[in-house]
Amino acid sequence: MTESNPTVAAGVGSDADRELKAKHRGMWASGDYPAVAAELVWPLGASLVDAVGVSPGDRVLDIAAGTGSAAIRAAERGADVVASDLAPELFEAGRRNAADAGVELEWVEADAEQLPFDDGSFDTAISAIGIMFAPHHEASAGELLRVVRPGGRVGVASWTPDGFIGRMFRAMKPFAPPLPAGAQPAPLWGDEAHVRALLGDAVDGVEVQRGAVTIGRFATGAEFRDYFKANYGPTIAVYRRIAEDADAVRALDDALAALGDTQLKTAGDGTMPWEYLLVTATRR
Template sequence: MTTDPFAQFKAAQRESWALFSPLATFTTLAAASLVDFAEVSQGEVVLDVACGTGVVAITAGRRGAQVRGMDLSPVLLEDARRNAAVINAEIEFLEGDAEALPYADATFDVVLSQFGHIFAPRPEVAIAEMLRVLKPGGRIAFCTWPPELMIGRMFALTASYLPPPPGVASPAAWGDVNVVRQRLGDAVSDIRFQRDEMTVPTLSPQHYRAWMELTAGPLIRLVQTLSDQPDRLAKFRAEFEDLSRQFFVGNRVRQSFLMTRAVKR
């Protein structure tokens, strides 16, 4: 039996992302953009990887697709089931790891992920798994955060205070089209990219920072880690607010993202 070298890291992620549900509300419009971009249609069998509260899965299900969702967090999966129950959607939500998807080869017509698979520590493992469960000729599509924009720079700032364990890739690298092309490699054809924007309503950069500290996994872990280092925590908060000001306009923070779509050979 192989021991997962990142088991402890994943356990910490499972705990920190458990509070994400309130923030998921702002991802609903992005979910529609992703499902549109992937051209999900009635009758297709679709997987939502790292599905969180199920916003992508439910959006795809409302198109008439047969959908399954998988996530590391049992807390978020309970919220996903409740969300699906509101419209009586028959969606199977399973607890699982993006690096070891609990599905057979070539099961799905479409594999999606909205800002989720990017947190798998080994991108090459996660993308291989997503392609493994996808049928030849099927479509893979996902949303990611460009490294030069708000959330990508937030990842870099957070990592400067709380570096990831050795061997864990930055989630922001998934927002670089050249990196995405390299990771998908020759396994796919017809790669397409498109930009979109998600906005988070907030009264100020300070309000945005406080909200993110309560709901975003990386910030939750960082604040916990720096709880006994008030000077460093105050410095981080000031830097985060300075970053947020660059994307704050009209009582909202602009969070631009990248969508990728490709066809499995």
């Protein structure tokens, strides 16, 4: 490993940026994201690994790996895997998941916008609903590309702006603090045009597909809301911000429950399809 690219973006690595990243780390360490990953979105990692074509012997980096939904699937294919994340508090659950799967991989604390790896040191770099939450998209996309060798593969799966999770973030936006200068909304990583612009002419053979994780965990919108209030870091952070404003709490409660009920009604079969965009490409 080596120092990350010092020119990834203006402001990245500044005191303000370090404070922002500390808040992000605390947000993802709050609640019980390992439960969210295991109970709701674990299959998405396999879809990403399949799409990018991980092979035995590949050196693979999973950026913002969380508890390893993609990293562990890559290791199961015989790859040499590094799982990196800003929140190392998630690694304990990740190591348990890896042990249960009978695989070994390396876990490294790392900021997606300043990865501590040499240029071109991986055959493949992936991220399953992880890199999208790094606030400076050009910086994180630049790092994703930098660490992959020419001819290597990149693959990213992200919630779409108009899918269920994208709409959940829109529902929370009036109650959340404004984005810091230079930051962009996470669900933009689920917009095809935005991702193509981020990857630019550094890649060839961009392939785009939409998929959905089908959630059968919640019978009502209120049940969904209460689960996310208790377990999902971004939702917990918004509720903490408005905790002293009973009217705001009630309004957000109503908005999230209504969103969940609408999704259940639309699906009509007791499930909630959560749409994601999956993008793969080859590094030039």
